[in-house]
Amino acid sequence: MANKETQQQFSSEELPIVLVNRLPSFKLPFQDHLLSHFHLLDPHDSPETYDSFLSRHSNSIRALITVGPTPVTAEFLNLLPRLELIVGTSAGLNHIDLSACRSRGIAVTHSSSAFSEDVADCAVGLLTDVLRRISAADRFVRDRMWPVKKEYPIGFKLGGKRVGIVGLGSIGSEVAKRISAFGCIIAYNSRKKKQSVPFPFYASVCDLAANSDVLILCCALTEETHHIVNKDVMVALGKQGVIINVGRGSLIDEKELVQSLVRGEIGGAGLDVFENEPNVPKELFELDNVVLSPHCAVMTPQSFEALLELIVTNLKAFFSSKPLLSAVSIE
Amino acid sequence: MESIGVLMAYPMNSYLEQELEKRFNLLRFWTVPEKSTFLATHKNSIRAVVGNASAGADSELIEVLPRLEIVSSFSVGLDKIDLAKCKEKGIRVTNTPDVLTEVVADLAIGLMLAVLRKPCQSDRSLGKKVGIIGLGRIGMAVAKRAEAFRCLINYYSRTEKPEIKYKYYPNVVELAANSDILVVACSLTEETRHIINREVIDALGPKGVLINVVRGPHVDEPELVSALVERRLGGAGLDVFEHEPEVPEELFGLDNVVLLPHVGSGTVETRQAMADLVIGNLEAHFLNKPLLTPVV
Numbered sequence: 296m297a298n299k300e301t302q303q304q305f306s307s308e309e310l311p312i313v314l315v316n317r318l319p320s321f322k323l324p325f326q327d328h329l330l331s332h333f334h335l336l337d338p339h340d341s342p343e344t345y346d347s348f349l350s351r352h353s354n355s356i357r358a359l360i361t362v363g364p365t366p367v368t369a370e371f372l373n374l375l376p377r378l379e380l381i382v383g384t385s386a387g388l389n390h391i392d393l394s395a396c397r398s399r400g401i402a403v404t405h406s407s408s409a410f411s412e413d414v415a416d417c418a419v420g421l422l423t424d425v426l427r428r429i430s431a432a433d434r435f436v437r438d439r440m441w442p443v444k445k446e447y448p449i450g451f452k453l454g455g456k457r458v459g460i461v462g463l464g465s466i467g468s469e470v471a472k473r474i475s476a477f478g479c480i481i482a483y484n485s486r487k488k489k490q491s492v493p494f495p496f497y498a499s500v501c502d503l504a505a506n507s508d509v510l511i512l513c514c515a516l517t518e519e520t521h522h523i524v525n526k527d528v529m530v531a532l533g534k535q536g537v538i539i540n541v542g543r544g545s546l547i548d549e550k551e552l553v554q555s556l557v558r559g560e561i562g563g564a565g566l567d568v569f570e571n572e573p574n575v576p577k578e579l580f581e582l583d584n585v586v587l588s589p590h591c592a593v594m595t596p597q598s599f600e601a602l603l604e605l606i607v608t609n610l611k612a613f614f615s616s617k618p619l620l621s622a623v624s625i626e
Numbered sequence: 627m628e629s630i631g632v633l634m635a636y637p638m639n640s641y642l643e644q645e646l647e648k649r650f651n652l653l654r655f656w657t658v659p660e661k662s663t664f665l666a667t668h669k670n671s672i673r674a675v676v677g678n679a680s681a682g683a684d685s686e687l688i689e690v691l692p693r694l695e696i697v698s699s700f701s702v703g704l705d706k707i708d709l710a711k712c713k714e715k716g717i718r719v720t721n722t723p724d725v726l727t728e729v730v731a732d733l734a735i736g737l738m739l740a741v742l743r744k745p746c747q748s749d750r751s752l753g754k755k756v757g758i759i760g761l762g763r764i765g766m767a768v769a770k771r772a773e774a775f776r777c778l779i780n781y782y783s784r785t786e787k788p789e790i791k792y793k794y795y796p797n798v799v800e801l802a803a804n805s806d807i808l809v810v811a812c813s814l815t816e817e818t819r820h821i822i823n824r825e826v827i828d829a830l831g832p833k834g835v836l837i838n839v840v841r842g843p844h845v846d847e848p849e850l851v852s853a854l855v856e857r858r859l860g861g862a863g864l865d866v867f868e869h870e871p872e873v874p875e876e877l878f879g880l881d882n883v884v885l886l887p888h889v890g891s892g893t894v895e896t897r898q899a900m901a902d903l904v905i906g907n908l909e910a911h912f913l914n915k916p917l918l919t920p921v922v
Contacts, residue, residue: 429740437885
C-alpha cells in the first residue's frame, strides 16, 4: 500500500482531503474514481496504527465517507474536531449517531436516492410474488407436482388493493409510482403530511393499517420507528393483510410477525430485511405465503453509478461551499 | 334449459361447474373413459361446449356434434378452437376478454421481477429496454406497468400503430436485439407459432430475459431450453409451455428461470369474472339474446 500513499502525496496539494471510514472487511467501492477527485485517507491502507494515523491527520479532516454499515459513533466523532460532513454510502443511516452529529453541527448526506428505484423494484417484486404466489408456484413446478396435482391454488389480484406506504421518501415515492400502474389504491403514513402528494395521509401506522390490505415499509430506522409495526398494527391490518418490508428488519416486531404468520393471523409477508441478518427465523421457511429475499436491493450497475455520482456531487458541493444534494435533515 | 347438454372439456373452475349444473345438463368430458362412445350417445343433446386453454373444440369434435350451436371458452385465447369450421357451420364462439388483461400483465411484470431478483442476476437491475411482441390489450397493460418502472418500451406487432408513442420494430429479431427483456403478448395463430425461435433467442442474447405469459407454442421450446442451459440466453420467466403440464426437466436445475403452472388468470376475482362471462354468454344464446363477448 506504500504506492498508494506516494500517489496520494503527489496530489495532496491540489485535491481536498476525505477520510475513508470503513470496517476492514468492507472495501470502498469505486475508489479509483474517487482518487481522481479527492485525496483519500484510509487508515487501513496505512502501515501506521489506526489511532496514530487518525490523530496525525485529524486536523485536516473536514469530510469523511463511511462505507456501508460502518458505524460512526460519538466517540469516533470526538477524534475528528474539524469534521463538518459525513457522506454515507448506504440507503440507511441507522449506523450513524445522528444526534451527536446534530450537536456538533456536522452535516450528513444519505444515498437512498441512488438505490430508490432498485429498492422499489424489490418491494413490488415481493408484493407480486406474495399475492400471485410466484415463488411457491415455481417450487410446485420444480417439485414435479403440476402433472400430479393439475391445478395450483390461485392468488389475488393487485388491482383495487389498498396499499399503505409507510414512509413516503424517495423509496416510498418510487414504490407509489410503480404500484399505481397496477391499479392499487395508495395511502401513506410519514412523519409529516406532504402537501404536494395526492394520496390520503394517516397520522398513525395503525390507522393506515386499518384502512389497508397491504403495508409496504419504506421508512428509515430511527428510535421512533423501531418496531413501528407491532402486534396492534398487525391486528389492524387483518387476516388477509400483507406486509412488505424493504426498510430495516427492526421496523417490525419480528417475533410477533412470525407468530402471526404461523397462526394464520395475517395473510402473508414479503421480507428483504430482518432483525438479525443474516439470521432468518426458520419458521418462515415453511410458509408458502411468505417470500424472503437476502437483502436483495444491492448494488446494480445503475445504482452503482448513481451512488458514485451522488457521493462525488455532495463532496464537491461541500468543498466549494455550495448546498449539498442529499443532506439529511436531522431534527 | 336443463335438457341442454353442455360439454365441458376439462375441470377449470368449481364455481363455473356449479352454476352450469343449475342451468344445463353439464357433461364432464374428463371423467369419461370411452370418449367416442360417450359422444355418440350424447351427440344429439350436446348443444354447447365449454373449453379453456387446454382444450376447446377442434375440427374432429365439431364434426361429431351435429347439434353444436355455441363454443364458450373459459379463456381469451382461441387457439384450441377451429374458428374457420365454426364460422362455416354457423357455430357461435365466445371468450373472456378484458377481465383477465390486468392480472396477466401483473404476472408478466411479477415474472420479470422474480427472474431479475435471482442471485445469478445480481449484477444487473431491471433492464431498461422492454420489447413487447403484440400490443393488444395484454401488451398495452404490460407496457403501462413497465413504464412505471422507468423502462423504455419497444414493440413489434403485425402493423405499426402510429398513435402509439413506443418505438416500433418491423420484425421480432430486431426487437429482440434491442431489448433487455422480451415479452410475448400476442395471440397464438399459425403465424405466431414458434415466433420465438433460435434466431430471436440469439438476438436477445446472454444478458436477455424472455417472458412468456400467453401460450407455450409461441416458443420453440427445445431451442429455448438449450439456450438457457448453455447460458446463451440470460434468463426466462415462463407461465406457459408447449405440452402442459409437462415442463422440460432440464429447466428444473436452472437458477436463471422462474416456472409457473399456467396461472396467468389465476386470481379469485378474475376466475369468477371469467366464469360469469361463460355463463352469461351461454344463457344469452339459449334465450336468444345478444352474446356478451362474441368472437364468431
